[in-house]
Amino acid sequence: MSDATRTIFLDDGAEQLELQRFRVEVIEGPDKGLSRAFERAELLLGSSPDCDISLNDPAVSRVHAAIVVDENGYRLVDRGSKNGTFVEGLRTVDIFLADRVRFQLGDTTLQFYLTDEKVEVRFSGSDRFGNMLGKSRAMREIFSILERVSPTDATVLIEGESGTGKELVAEAIHLNSPRKDGPFIVLDCSAIARELIESELFGHVKGAFTGATGSRKGAFEAARGGTLFLDELGELAVDLQPKLLRALEKREIKPVGSNQSVKTDVRIVAATNRNLLSEVKEGNFREDLYYRFAVIRVNLPPLRDRPDDIPLLVEHFLRQANEMTGRDDVDIAYKTMEKLKRHRWPGNVRELKNFIERAVLLTQGDAIETRYLNAGEPSATDVPEAIEESSLPMVETALQENLPFKDAKNRLIEHFEKEYWGRLLERTGGNVSKAARIAGVHRKSVEYILKKLDLTREDLGIS
Numbered sequence: 001m002s003d004a005t006r007t008i009f010l011d012d013g014a015e016q017l018e019l020q021r022f023r024v025e026v027i028e029g030p031d032k033g034l035s036r037a038f039e040r041a042e043l044l045l046g047s048s049p050d051c052d053i054s055l056n057d058p059a060v061s062r063v064h065a066a067i068v069v070d071e072n073g074y075r076l077v078d079r080g081s082k083n084g085t086f087v088e089g090l091r092t093v094d095i096f097l098a099d100r101v102r103f104q105l106g107d108t109t110l111q112f113y114l115t116d117e118k119v120e121v122r123f124s125g126s127d128r129f130g131n132m133l134g135k136s137r138a139m140r141e142i143f144s145i146l147e148r149v150s151p152t153d154a155t156v157l158i159e160g161e162s163g164t165g166k167e168l169v170a171e172a173i174h175l176n177s178p179r180k181d182g183p184f185i186v187l188d189c190s191a192i193a194r195e196l197i198e199s200e201l202f203g204h205v206k207g208a209f210t211g212a213t214g215s216r217k218g219a220f221e222a223a224r225g226g227t228l229f230l231d232e233l234g235e236l237a238v239d240l241q242p243k244l245l246r247a248l249e250k251r252e253i254k255p256v257g258s259n260q261s262v263k264t265d266v267r268i269v270a271a272t273n274r275n276l277l278s279e280v281k282e283g284n285f286r287e288d289l290y291y292r293f294a295v296i297r298v299n300l301p302p303l304r305d306r307p308d309d310i311p312l313l314v315e316h317f318l319r320q321a322n323e324m325t326g327r328d329d330v331d332i333a334y335k336t337m338e339k340l341k342r343h344r345w346p347g348n349v350r351e352l353k354n355f356i357e358r359a360v361l362l363t364q365g366d367a368i369e370t371r372y373l374n375a376g377e378p379s380a381t382d383v384p385e386a387i388e389e390s391s392l393p394m395v396e397t398a399l400q401e402n403l404p405f406k407d408a409k410n411r412l413i414e415h416f417e418k419e420y421w422g423r424l425l426e427r428t429g430g431n432v433s434k435a436a437r438i439a440g441v442h443r444k445s446v447e448y449i450l451k452k453l454d455l456t457r458e459d460l461g462i463s
């Protein structure tokens with residue numbers, strides 16, 4: 001056990017890690033002079049703006065290495081970087097750090113310092129918060145924060161890549177707050193036309209603009225007594241930001257076209273998959289508004305950084321998929337689970353959930369297979385030419401309609417599935433069992449897919 005850290009087990013099953021605050025400084029390289037102190041159980045170093053120490057060094061990988069703290073001490077762990085992590089000229093994968101140790105990532109040299117200040121980090125004793133599951137230390141640290149902040153009225157900012165569970169966290173905060181019997185209103189700042197967003201947020205009075213034939217309540221009013229979840233906050237137009245700031249600070253709003261203020265009664269939770277601090281630096285997001293939101297920040301790590309959560313999630317989604325498809329026999333082999341733990345999951349938990357659902361549908365035996373899993377992130381060369389060509393017009397339309405990426409992708413997949421099953425059933429003369437055999441899926445799955453795609457026998461020309 002290290003002198004600088006120790007874990008205490010608390011009565012409610014929670015753990016508390018006592019550690020010495022530490023500092024990392026760039027000694028050599030493009031970011032020379034950069035120095036930051038931390039009191040966290042894990043932090044990331046790399047060239048991605050989402051890393052805790054973000055380096056402008058082209059020889060550094062996006063997520064290059066991590067500093068992980070536990071009761072054994074402070075470890076420097078290489079995260080599969082291209083050019084390696086070095087200590088004293090030796091390439092290292094996982095090494096304990098002591099005060100003043102220097103290490104090298106790409107062309108950057110950094111130094112680790114322990115400060116005299118002691119801090120405590122808590123991990124929940126539970127592997128769920130609301131409908132959110134997770135047993136990794138990173139998630140249990142987040143659950144512990146959520147357990148403490150949910151019952152208050154504090155504004156919370158949830159950050160994380162697409163599919164990491166931001167909306168689920170927002171919902172769980174609401175359901176664990178005294179406002180749980182009030183409304184939970186979601187406003188996706190990226191999905192509303194620029195000229196309508198002010199009225200969507202604050203409402204409008206009759207005649208406020210052309211087409212405003214009556215007055216209408218906005219999201220702040222609709223969420224009265226409950227929680228307002230502002231999704232994709234980073235997409236909010238800069239000229240609307242001062243109005244939102246005013247609404248948060250004064251706790252009052254002015255509907256468009258009215259000069260009377262109305263007192264609000266909402267708890268605000270916001271989410272973003274952009275790094276808002278970089279948006280502040282780029283001038284796309286107001287600094288004062290950022291700090292108004294950043295009082296409590298919850299940063300959901302990508303799934304690839306918490307493989308310990310995968311078995312729990314897989315079992316949960318497997319149960320759901322078995323129920324949904326009316327099958328109760330599909331299971332998972334140990335080796336398959338290990339493969340899933342190593343996969344990179346660029347679409348995070350959403351992708352894992354979809355994968356399990358698809359795998360259950362397509363599996364003929366009683367164990368899910370990984371042959372439907374891409375080995376890595378899909379690249380342009382993975383796309384067969386014919387699909388590439390036929391999907392182009394849909395991509396064009398989606399871009400013209402400003403459709404969010406997720407919706408555009410789902411539309412494309414749905415289109416493909418309809419075409420695929422339509423043509424296959426045409427070939428088999430409407431024989432579902434034969435189509436299932438050719439496609440290599442269970443007959444029940446085909447019936448489920450047809451129902452899901454809303455394809456009737458008539459559409460398919462089956463008599």
Ligand SMILES: Nc1ncnc2c1ncn2[C@@H]1O[C@H](COP(=O)(O)OP(=O)(O)OP(=O)(O)O)[C@@H](O)[C@H]1O
Nearest residue numbers: 131132133161162163164165166167168273349350
């Ligand atoms: N920890 C978790 N436990 C159980 N289900 C999860 C977890 N995280 C995410 N999910 C599920 O994954 C899917 C995606 O989650 P969610 O929509 O909350 O992600 P998001 O971060 O808001 O995504 P986006 O930024 O694309 O809107 C949902 O079906 C959600 O229920």
